[in-house]
Amino acid sequence: MNKFNLNNSYKAVVIGGSAGSFQGVVKILSQLPKGFPLPIIMCLHRLKHVRHGFVEALSLKSVVQVTEPYDKETIKRGSVYLAPANYHLSVELGHYFALSTEEMINNSRPAIDITLGTCAYVFKDKLIGILLSGANKDGALGMKQIKDRGGFTIVQEPSECMIDTMPKSALAITQIDQVLKIDQIVNFFKELDKLYR
Amino acid sequence: MQDIDIADLKRISELIYQKYGYDFRNYAMSSFKRRVLRIMDLKRFTVEALIRKLTESPEFIHEFLDELTVNVTEMFRDPSFWRIMREEIIPAILLNHKQFKIWHAGCSSGEEVLSMAILLKEMGIHQDVQLYATDLDTNILERAKSGTYSIKNMELNEKNYIRFQGAGSLKDYYREENGLAVFNKELLNNVTFRKHDLVTGEIFNKFDLILCRNVMIYFNQTLQNEVLKKFHESLFKYGYLAIGSKESLIWCDYANRFIVVNNEEKIYKKIKD
Numbered sequence: 306m307n308k309f310n311l312n313n314s315y316k317a318v319v320i321g322g323s324a325g326s327f328q329g330v331v332k333i334l335s336q337l338p339k340g341f342p343l344p345i346i347m348c349l350h351r352l353k354h355v356r357h358g359f360v361e362a363l364s365l366k367s368v369v370q371v372t373e374p375y376d377k378e379t380i381k382r383g384s385v386y387l388a389p390a391n392y393h394l395s396v397e398l399g400h401y402f403a404l405s406t407e408e409m410i411n412n413s414r415p416a417i418d419i420t421l422g423t424c425a426y427v428f429k430d431k432l433i434g435i436l437l438s439g440a441n442k443d444g445a446l447g448m449k450q451i452k453d454r455g456g457f458t459i460v461q462e463p464s465e466c467m468i469d470t471m472p473k474s475a476l477a478i479t480q481i482d483q484v485l486k487i488d489q490i491v492n493f494f495k496e497l498d499k500l501y502r
Numbered sequence: 503m504q505d506i507d508i509a510d511l512k513r514i515s516e517l518i519y520q521k522y523g524y525d526f527r528n529y530a531m532s533s534f535k536r537r538v539l540r541i542m543d544l545k546r547f548t549v550e551a552l553i554r555k556l557t558e559s560p561e562f563i564h565e566f567l568d569e570l571t572v573n574v575t576e577m578f579r580d581p582s583f584w585r586i587m588r589e590e591i592i593p594a595i596l597l598n599h600k601q602f603k604i605w606h607a608g609c610s611s612g613e614e615v616l617s618m619a620i621l622l623k624e625m626g627i628h629q630d631v632q633l634y635a636t637d638l639d640t641n642i643l644e645r646a647k648s649g650t651y652s653i654k655n656m657e658l659n660e661k662n663y664i665r666f667q668g669a670g671s672l673k674d675y676y677r678e679e680n681g682l683a684v685f686n687k688e689l690l691n692n693v694t695f696r697k698h699d700l701v702t703g704e705i706f707n708k709f710d711l712i713l714c715r716n717v718m719i720y721f722n723q724t725l726q727n728e729v730l731k732k733f734h735e736s737l738f739k740y741g742y743l744a745i746g747s748k749e750s751l752i753w754c755d756y757a758n759r760f761i762v763v764n765n766e767e768k769i770y771k772k773i774k775d
């Protein structure tokens with residue numbers, strides 16, 4: 306067995322992050338193993354009115370081009386997705402995305418809880434959830450839902466976070482499988498990737 | 503927060519359809535579920551209590567619909583879209599028609615309609631255009647008709663207007679009264695507000711431009727497909743259809759009867775009957 310006690314039954318990875326998470330996300334994406342098989346679905350807090358630039362900035366160093374999905378777009382193996390500005394991003398049972406303009410949650414649209422929660426509902430124990438640095442409690446409930454449905458949960462080591470409210474809120478309401486630094490999360494993806502080879 | 507399973511959600515949509523004729527059976531499940539849970543939370547209902555209320559109290563349906571539908575909207579949402587409207591789409595229509603008609607399908611509280619009215623005013627053609635604004639939610643239509651919004655929403659609206667690079671200041675179009683922004687009545691004098699359900703409603707007119715932004719995201723693909731056919735039928739040949747910036751029609755049956763005029767802002771043109 307590998308050091309994270311993983312297996313190759315996972316179907317998707319979902320990542321949430323807010324203030325201070327950008328560098329971490331860039332690092333993870335830039336060191337992602339080539340051909341990493343699972344879709345990665347990201348919900349990162351962002352300026353509501355800035356539609357452009359973010360996905361480009363993330364893609365710059367990323368191994369895989371990051372895209373903002375269209376409403377009802379099907380989730381594909383090995384793709385990396387980012388919740389678009391000013392929309393909540395949900396995953397539906399048929400493995401496709403749905404966008405919505407519902408009220409903000411925790412002052413955020415996109416809200417991490419919505420993306421994490423719907424992923425948990427659809428992928429159940431076949432999901433890996435990762436919550437990074439951030440200044441509010443968005444995502445904590447979503448991480449709990451992932452854990453409650455049998456998924457695997459990781460938060461960024463609070464001491465490494467620029468702002469640790471987000472991972473700490475998750476740690477406070479649910480059991481988190483791993484508390485890791487970004488470098489360790491990078492390794493985690495490498496270990497996980499090996500299981501699919 | 504309680505939870506609700508798909509079987510119960512289906513019971514609810516079936517009940518609303520059978521008893522009231524509103525058809526949510528093909529709405530996207532994730533947001534439909536959140537909306538129903540939200541109502542249960544607000545009213546402190548269990549699933550059974552909600553179903554009983556819907557069965558026994560017909561007057562409750564209006565409140566239910568008002569909460570179920572997502573009415574969140576902004577003036578000049580996506581300012582770049584409105585700039586394209588002003589600089590390309592409306593001028594293109596004007597080349598062929600001095601007078602024309604626009605339909606705002608799913609107008610919610612009316613911010614989009616008001617934005618259009620202001621845009622037309624600034625282009626000096628307000629009186630030549632007839633606007634139709636429809637929604638399924640009668641409560642929200644009443645708010646749209648009033649052209650009155652909470653002052654706290656105006657900050658975002660003003661910011662959008664500035665990004666739209668409007669001719670003046672948004673303040674030119676409203677006055678403040680008791681914490682409300684009251685827009686000039688005259689802006690809405692060429693607007694017909696009416697209740698209309700995109701799912702079950704009939705085709706009621708022909709248009710040169712239809713805006714249906716951030717409405718079809720609440721539908722599943724089957725329903726999007728059906729509604730696109732209705733829009734196709736409601737458009738004159740060479741008329742335009744604008745949808746939300748993150749929506750797509752490419753996989754719809756009728757997609758090949760349209761061409762993409764602006765992919766970034768999701769503006770299509772009907773080229774085939």
Ligand SMILES: C[S@@+](CC[C@H](N)C(=O)[O-])C[C@H]1O[C@@H](n2cnc3c(N)ncnc32)[C@H](O)[C@@H]1O
Nearest residue numbers: 571575608610637638639699700701715716717
């Ligand atoms: C999020 S608002 C969109 C407002 C505006 N177009 C915008 O983009 O900001 C969605 C609106 O669609 C309306 N709606 C939902 N289902 C509908 C239906 N079947 N027929 C007509 N309107 C509907 C809702 O009541 C709501 O007011």
